[in-house]
Amino acid sequence: MRKMTVLGLGLASALLGSSPLRASTIGTVEMTCPYDGVKFTATLQMSGSSFGMMLDFRPFGAMTTPWPLAVCPTNGFVFYNQTIAPEELERLRPYVFSDDYRALQGEKPYFRAAHLAERAGLPRQQVTWLFV
Template sequence: MRALLALSLALGLAPLSAAAMTFMDESFVCPIDGQPFTARVAASGTSFGRYFDGQHYGPIASPGPLPACPGNGFIVEDDQRRYDAPELERLRAFVASSDYRRWVAEDTPYYRLAKQQTFFGASDDVIARSLLAATWEAGARRYPRYAAEALEAWQKRAAREAGNDRAYHSRLMVGELQRRLGRFDEARATFEALRVDAGFPGKQVEADDAATLRKIVDAQLQLIRDRSVAHARLDENGDIVDF
């Protein structure tokens, strides 16, 4: 349960009410080799809002640190999960594979988590969220590759949700990733379609939130006109802040 809470905090899925960002050391046991280890996890934080890609800003770790086995890099997503002998045999072979060793050497923890989730047969939506979180820690060199994989995952999610209000969030994320990748024509088409959609942003959205979402679409179209791939958000006055 503790690891699941930490993961929820890291992905920005849990409510945060503390006044500052804090961390704590937690004890884990690596399922691969049975070795105990200590890892620092997010304990609390305060979000002042989100960038267009969902990353929190403020005194908060977004994404938060993930517990990784020191000897092999395996991400302990659920510290309560127990594996039987056949599962452990498959898992150890996966962690020893050349692909996994390359991910440990070259990639970030959330990218590695997404690959683990794929191996375990997690839902496409879970993997899409992890790939998105991986873009927040990617850095300039990795970002195009991570964002392209995240975009594909979010496009599939948007297609599955077609006709449902949940699709609006996914379509916003698709457009954001298209813009950040410099695919301006595709991004423009995505946001123009949202702008003229009579159902956007959905029936269950409060009036203030609906107004903000419409401002985000307008801001994205402005960024596209400027051919900007910046990491951007709106400030408290509704103006674009970009980096």
């Protein structure tokens, strides 16, 4: 009986002592739509801990997956990168205001982001990861 108690205490101690620190930071950020200057707030993930990857390549851990993307409330432009060059924005302007892009407004932000990235001329691999 004593061996069982010692074994149980040892196992409990190992499990409690080895639990990973789980961290995820969510923040509200003020953003500005690049085409009309409208200011809005977006709730974005600032950091997160990944403990592995599923078979579909999505990470799992203490975070929202996929990370939320900021979306302009007026024209639906999706911020698909943290920084987007002014030339890229100008290339995208006709598409963002097109009927084709408006038809995507009911789709998820990552789907729309992939279409924007493709139109902006980003490498095929980056566009594909947005679709995934």
